[in-house]
Amino acid sequence: MFQYVVKRVLSIIGMLILISVSVFALFFAVPADPARLTCGKNCTPAIIEANRHALGYDKPIVVQYFDFMKGLVSERDFPDDPVIAKNSPQSITHCPAPCLGYSATQGQLVSTMIKQAFPITASIAVGAFVLWLVGGIGIGVLSALKRGSILERGLVGASLVAYSLPTFFIGLLLLDIVSIKYGLAPPAGYTPFVDDPVAWAKGMILPWITLAMVFAALYVRLTRANMLETLSEDYIRTARAKGVPEWAVIVRHAMRAALTPIVTIAGLDLGGVLAGAAITETVFNLNGIGKTGVYAIQQLDLPVIVAVVLLSAFVIVLFNFLVDLLYAFLDPRVTL
Amino acid sequence: MSEQARHLLEVDDLEVHFPTADGLVRAVDGLTFSLEPGRTLGIVGESGSGKSVTSQAILGLHRGTPAKVSGRIRFDGVELLDLPIKDLRRLRGNDISMIFQDPLSALHPYYSVGKQIAEAYRVHHSVSRRQALARAEEMLELVGIPNAGRRVHEYPHQFSGGMRQRAMIAMALVNDPRLLIADEPTTALDVTVQAQILELMKKLQREFGSAIIIITHDLGVVADIADDVLVMYAGHAVEQGAVNEVFYQPDMPYTWGLLSSMPRIGSPRGQRLATIAGSPPSLIRPPSGCRFHPRCAYRGLVEGDACVTTPPRLVAGGADHRARCHLEPGARERVRLQLSTIDSVGER
Numbered sequence: 001m002f003q004y005v006v007k008r009v010l011s012i013i014g015m016l017i018l019i020s021v022s023v024f025a026l027f028f029a030v031p032a033d034p035a036r037l038t039c040g041k042n043c044t045p046a047i048i049e050a051n052r053h054a055l056g057y058d059k060p061i062v063v064q065y066f067d068f069m070k071g072l073v074s075e076r077d078f079p080d081d082p083v084i085a086k087n088s089p090q091s092i093t094h095c096p097a098p099c100l101g102y103s104a105t106q107g108q109l110v111s112t113m114i115k116q117a118f119p120i121t122a123s124i125a126v127g128a129f130v131l132w133l134v135g136g137i138g139i140g141v142l143s144a145l146k147r148g149s150i151l152e153r154g155l156v157g158a159s160l161v162a163y164s165l166p167t168f169f170i171g172l173l174l175l176d177i178v179s180i181k182y183g184l185a186p187p188a189g190y191t192p193f194v195d196d197p198v199a200w201a202k203g204m205i206l207p208w209i210t211l212a213m214v215f216a217a218l219y220v221r222l223t224r225a226n227m228l229e230t231l232s233e234d235y236i237r238t239a240r241a242k243g244v245p246e247w248a249v250i251v252r253h254a255m256r257a258a259l260t261p262i263v264t265i266a267g268l269d270l271g272g273v274l275a276g277a278a279i280t281e282t283v284f285n286l287n288g289i290g291k292t293g294v295y296a297i298q299q300l301d302l303p304v305i306v307a308v309v310l311l312s313a314f315v316i317v318l319f320n321f322l323v324d325l326l327y328a329f330l331d332p333r334v335t336l
Numbered sequence: 337m338s339e340q341a342r343h344l345l346e347v348d349d350l351e352v353h354f355p356t357a358d359g360l361v362r363a364v365d366g367l368t369f370s371l372e373p374g375r376t377l378g379i380v381g382e383s384g385s386g387k388s389v390t391s392q393a394i395l396g397l398h399r400g401t402p403a404k405v406s407g408r409i410r411f412d413g414v415e416l417l418d419l420p421i422k423d424l425r426r427l428r429g430n431d432i433s434m435i436f437q438d439p440l441s442a443l444h445p446y447y448s449v450g451k452q453i454a455e456a457y458r459v460h461h462s463v464s465r466r467q468a469l470a471r472a473e474e475m476l477e478l479v480g481i482p483n484a485g486r487r488v489h490e491y492p493h494q495f496s497g498g499m500r501q502r503a504m505i506a507m508a509l510v511n512d513p514r515l516l517i518a519d520e521p522t523t524a525l526d527v528t529v530q531a532q533i534l535e536l537m538k539k540l541q542r543e544f545g546s547a548i549i550i551i552t553h554d555l556g557v558v559a560d561i562a563d564d565v566l567v568m569y570a571g572h573a574v575e576q577g578a579v580n581e582v583f584y585q586p587d588m589p590y591t592w593g594l595l596s597s598m599p600r601i602g603s604p605r606g607q608r609l610a611t612i613a614g615s616p617p618s619l620i621r622p623p624s625g626c627r628f629h630p631r632c633a634y635r636g637l638v639e640g641d642a643c644v645t646t647p648p649r650l651v652a653g654g655a656d657h658r659a660r661c662h663l664e665p666g667a668r669e670r671v672r673l674q675l676s677t678i679d680s681v682g683e684r
Contacts, residue, residue, distance in 0.1 A: 233441065234436060234438065234441040234442040235441065235442055235443055235444040235445070237392075237397060237436070237442070238436060238442045238443065238444070239444070239455075240395075240397060240428070241395050241397060241428055241429060241433070241434045241436075242428065242429035242433075242455065242456040242459060242507070243425045243426065243427070243428035243429035243430055243456075243459045243460060244425075244429075244455065244459055245425065245459075246421075253444060256444075256446055256447075257444070257445070257446055260446065330446075331445075331446065332445070332446060332448075332491040332493075333445060333491070333493050
């Protein structure tokens, strides 16, 4: 167990390093010049070169990469130039360790941007996760128990429709009907949970429903299939033969076995959404990780792109790891 | 009334039919038998003859499925078929319990063996978790599992096949049932473990005085443990009676076939085992007349076409022995003699 955890942690670190290398490589492979974007129409090559130097894009890629890696453990200054530091110290931004970089486009430290964006994404993700898990599993179990009934057909059919609709469509539809036409919920907006939990929930309800609808459908079908399979297992018959009441047969015996594999998928999906729900965030204009990443890519803002990709990768890899640990805990047949 | 009180279990004209897309499957079709306390009944027959379906019908395990169960099943004078589920649940696992074949799939993979036995106890007794677990440990010891104190916390996949079956038996006996139904309890086990399990069941029966129904296709098991035997074919009884009578004076061709298809120690090397030609009939459209007639080697000994047109009734052949066959008693005697000669030739 201990050995397994150590191995996994090491491999996660290795994977993140590989991902950071590939993001750097891909960024510079793109035929676009971030320095060119720094000034408008009346740009002279001299200004572009000066800006390139100020941004640090004039250094070799390898040096830039190691500067970035160094920043994770020690502080950095932007721009990293002794001449500028001497002539105009007020234009230097100090970035304390761990330093993820500085976004010249936004004029902000990347860590500050992440700190602002992540709570928004986390709010969307966690709320939607609870909704789709409860809704998806609830409907899935119900439709397995009512197999062959009109109710089951209706539920499974509805989940298929929800599954087929694109996220932006559901989001816009909800926004238009629920919020604008009937005013049942305010258009989305972020209020920190600690400031006002009610406003937080109100501002998040539409993004939650949107994401939950997309994900729940998969859970309905999975839960239903697993429940049907489990209900025909011999050990369910054994439980009934022992005199166990039917509700306990369903909850303690059938659901215990049917839902365990769903833990894996739920963990991975939660990790995926925590890494940024770009479409939902964009539709509802919430500046979460996903939207921050999309904007950074449009602006060729390398430090932000690297940070967002690494954060997303880290969250996903972390949840993969947590799911594996949890699974070993839930299924006694699995040993690490 | 007095006669009814004598029986612990009375099954009368039991029918279990499953509607399927191809038609109605008559898995059990008019089965009648009874069982007294402390006795053991062996039910034998090929796969698909309705053995397991019968045992599940006794526990009402077909409830909530499309299966249609009719007839009568009386346990200790109580009619089980129309007993409210609440009352039936009180009997399940408590007065009537069941040992399933293939304990690996019959035990829940996510709960420890101890917890599963404890659950069977707690469902019928108001005791704490800890008391129930202690009881589970006690039961594991009783069925001969070494280190029961440690084993009680282990999971089914950590047990060997024989131990799993013992755990299954421990679970079935945890409430001292009056009727124990064992559905092929030794099928998945090797011969030495099989002997141990049968010995264990016999010992526990002596201790608790339970009645046992053992379902098997192994005639050796029946000879070892049962007092009475019921031979099933295509959903109904073709021969039933005391084990000694049925085994030494078998009265109809299917039983003859079953008995002569048993491998024997001492039969000449290379001699092929006798088989019954053909395969079990469709239960959707069973053969007319005697259901065994398409496979029967002795049909020619019956005059006319009674075998094809008229279903034979169960007729008493001895004091405690009935069989379903059109053959004349004299003809049966001659065939038996002939078969025993072949047998003794084989044994020589």
